[in-house]
Amino acid sequence: MMHFRKRLKNSPIYHLECLRRMLRILAINATLPRPARHQKRRGIKIGLLKRGGIGDWVLFSPALEALRNGLPAQDTEIVVYTEARTAEIARMTGLADRIVVFDHHAARKRARVRHDLLSGVRREAFDIWIDADISRTSIGDAFALASAAPIRIGYAASALERCHAQIERRAYTDLLPDVTGKVHMSVRFDRLLRHTIALASSRFGDGNACDRTDAGRQSGLRRHTWQGRDSRILVIAPATSSPIRNWPAERFAALGSALSRNHALQPIVVGDTEDAALCARIAAQLAEFGAQCLAGRHSLDDLFDLIGNARLLLTSESAPMHIGYLTGTPTLAMVSGADFTSYSNYPPARHFAVASHPDRSCFDCRWYCVHPIVAPDANRKCLAEVEVESAAALAELLLQSGPSGTHP
Template sequence: MSAPSSICLLRTSAIGDVTHVVPLVRTLQRAWPQTSLTWIVGKLERKLVSDLPGVEFVTFDKSAGWAGMRDVAAALQGRQFDALLHMQVALRSNLLSLGIKAKRRIGYDRARAKDLHGLVINERIPARTGEHVLQAIGSFCEPLGLKQTEVRWDIPVSEEDRAWAAEQWPDDRPTLLVSPTSSHALRNWLPGRYAAVMDHAAARGWRVVLIGGPSSGERAMADAVLAACREDPLDLTGKDTLKKMLAMCSRAQLLLTPDSGPMHVANAAGTKVLGLHAASNPARSGPYSDRRWCVDKYDDAARKYLGKPASEIPWGSKIEHPGVMELIEVDDVVERFEAAAGAMGIG
């Protein structure tokens, strides 16, 4: 088919899912370099991707409620796109899409659609199960006649942010980043168990760096972890930005984290990820490029809390029950840490 003149991408949040859209952008740009791309993105998430070349960004501030939706509609007033790729099914995003005029409105298949999503689209991506979230997002180019065959991020990082990251630890000792907090509290591991793994890494000669955002919840988790540590890590909680985190990930050997945005930022930077999965399925939402170093207790969680194996529950089910992350023991994480270190040739 001929190249469309304009495409609008709608994926406002969250950080991890926004990183999954970047390879789709690269696919579209590679196939149709003259096609105009406009991305409706969240206010925070824009800070990670706003300097992607060849993309126009329109910010959606969800905290502004209806006013935020009106602002997006005003920014697009008088414009009609050849295609809208509607990659978010939440009710707020479905309402937001009403302010976007497009001839083709491509959304999720029926099984993955919810919150009236089917009423605001006129085409659907192929119905599949067993896909990683990145693959599902990548399939939005298929109704347009393309196929995402390559996954590439190359998210820009400024020299200023790289310099800041280099100042935090100037030597090349192997570095373990620890981002202990997910936006879903029931995905968080126990502070004392984080501390035990961090102490193990420090005893093995690794530098340990604690990172996280400026929110009160992330500060509280960091403080609880620090209180349980025998060896003091470098605490950069609340001191970085999304771009600085990307720069730090590119300098570190390994990130320890639950299912969270930093997991996917690190993966996009090419950093190995020791992901902690019990509440969510790593095959669907783990680090896309390499899940060998993740701890996977998802099947154990399904059996304990749902009474059946993971293979018998709907794909993508969350098992966010109190205590679910306690299924992950310190020894499970230490074993994956040592396996990753061995694979990297770090004795």
């Protein structure tokens, strides 16, 4: 599959498509209002694009906190552009002065929606624009170009994003090397926003700004800390964004059953509304322990509180994994190897463990699996061979070791 993709990217059709996309973005930009002259004013106005999922925002919040406190609080305005599904967690951080919610799909497909959105970005007259998305996208490039900010920061296009490389010199003034798959995503975000602090300090003359990352406002997510030392709650979060990332439901039920029996725990199964059938199936198999299925019946704030008050969290590779690490809750995550370095490979902590395939030689494949694929939605080898017994041994260690505090 990877070799096919490389051949595709060397084809004339691919280069014509890149040219079409580049011309389209430039044409969109030409229809926008002329950039406002950046008047001298006190303070710095920052526009920031951050989409992704809830887990991405959990990973992003420490870096946003560093940006918030690395610049003069009274003189800095941060405006975050995000989608409806992450608007709640963006508000929970308490780190943005304004949050603009937009429909990414509508902006891509409908010219009037896209024009109104990007015209609004242009009229803001930002001093700095930051593309903090997980990967480069055409709409992200269009945002950066539309902002016309004196400083426009993002990540350089990777080898698999050569279309975006065609326009990045126009869209961005500063690009950091792509490090996806080489460092943990929290480190990637931290580098991006600390680079922003350094540029802002140099450009706008606050030489001491970089030294003030430990003062001022904290992310609102930090108020959720582990309180479950004497709790009897076992939270199970089995669902992810894709079936191939889900550890089998039967194994979650078997693991939950063993732990509930050995430690007198009550399982509570959580997830989104679309995960209700999966969660209900697991809860039904744990009925003898008083299991509850709360899928689709809790807010995001409720989920943070529930995880923070649990004795143990069992999770797939999804947002609850990151919430567990942040809150300091003893957390066992059943993970694949596809994006291991970017997401699952947190710095060592007594309260956090991952159950994964012992042979990690093929990890970080980004879903270009080198092993035979049984079916499109089937677990890949790295996750399919994670057994209940090995996961149970890790869970027992977590129950004995205690917490290590919240993620710094």
